[in-house]
Amino acid sequence: MKKKKIIILGGNPETGVLVEFANNMGLHTIVIDPNPDAPAKKFADETYDIDGFDIDGIVNVAKERHVDAVLVGVADILVKPYKEICERLGLPCYATDGTIEAFCSKDGYKRYCEEFDVQDIPGIYLKKDEPIRKPKNVDLPLMVKPVDSGGGVGMKICRDEEDYNQTVQNVLKFSKKGIVLVEKYMDASCHDMAAYYTFKDGIPYLSAVYDRTLTRIQGNSSPIGLATLYPSKYTSRFVKSVHPKLCELFKATGVKNGVLNVQFFVKDGEFYSYDPGFRLQGEAPHIPLAHINGFDHRKMLINFALTGKFGDDNFSEQNDYMLRGKKACSIWVLLKAGKIASIEGLEKIKNHKNVIFVVERFKEGDEVAPAMVGTERQVLYRIYTVTDSVADTNQTILDIQNILNVRDENGNDMVLEWTKLWNTDDYSHH
Secondary structure (H helix, E strand, O other), rough: OOOOOOEEEEEOHHHHHHHHHHHHOOOEEEEEOOOOOOHHHHHHOEEEEEOOOOOHHHHHHOOOOOOOHHHHHHHHHHHHHHHHHHHHHHOOOOOOOHHHHHHHHHHOOOOOOHHHHEEOEEEEEEEOOOOOOOOOOOOEEEEEEEOOOOOOOEEEEEEEEHHHHHHHHHHHOOOOOOOEEEEEEOOOEEEEEEEEEEEOOOOOOOOEEEEEEEEOOOOOOEEEEEEEEEEEOHHHHHHHHOOOHHHHHHHHHOOOOOEEEEEEOOOOOOEEEEEOOOOOOOOHHHHHHHHHOOOOHHHHHHHHHHHHOOOOHHHHHHHHOHHHHHHEEEEEEEOOOOEEEEEOOHHHHHOOOOEEEEEEOOOOEEEOOOOOOOHHHEEEEEEEEEEEHHHHOOOOOOHHHHHHEEOOOOOOEEOOOOOOOHHHHOOOOO
């Protein structure tokens, strides 16, 4: 039998994991990304250095190579071109106009939140060539971010007027659309959590709810994740107060199939929604979900790209956001800038009884450039663990800290900081 061919759009390391997965399913993979050295390309059978927005160029490749399927990788900005390419080729696509409007731009999401009474972070949009102003009723510090870039790129916290004016001008350069979002900076007193949804045939299923800890020691760059824990300590409150409103919002987008991650800050008992991602996540909740609940979003998305069918008929029985009583945790190992001279302990960590997977982003000899610091590009590993209790999870984090040793050329420890342990009391009422 001839191998089926799939085009995967985007070339970042997270998308590389998807490409490997497609290879293991026996597909012929074609990765398209303008960067000739994009990390995902080294796993692909075939690659093209074409911009993801060059619809004609990609459609031509698909026709010439008789491609059977097209799928977007882990990149929000490519969801819109992905839809146009699929339409031109008559191939299945999980995005709709409504979902692109609501989930693929920060301004569209804000509009939907207002309409469906979902609290978001108070803020305003500033366009190029507009006078710079501040949001009403919101005090400094403020977070400034381009509306159309992710992963912490181009974001900055501003603590005084002068810095604010300068930053807005600077951040406008990072935005293709020439628009920045200025919003209330949610400080360390806020808790950070996320909800991960699966849409199947128009029905939204809550698949996971997880807490996040962030590093805040890197000055004014955007706080980056250090660890996550599933299920969240806020699960029951979230399901009662936010989930029903989100389901109404989802219905209005005409969403049929796909996966969506939505982040929230929790402050004084109020959930503030931000940053939807209508695609696989860098955090990869699909890893613990596959391990515990037995469905894998990567496989579901690839099969959908080929057949137009998303997930098995018994999906609703497989799905359980309480994870059958288990606790899942991902530990993000962040590095300081420098050249990695040695890494010890990786194999031992992989063999740990509670570790189910490790996403590797750097190896010995690689360099962490200063520009990567303050973005998700400074992540060395994401280590996924599954245990029976939060106490077990904490012990596993301590084990990993003791095993892993990453040094630069001067023998200095390169690990930025380790996550604090989870407070077991917060999770005991589940």
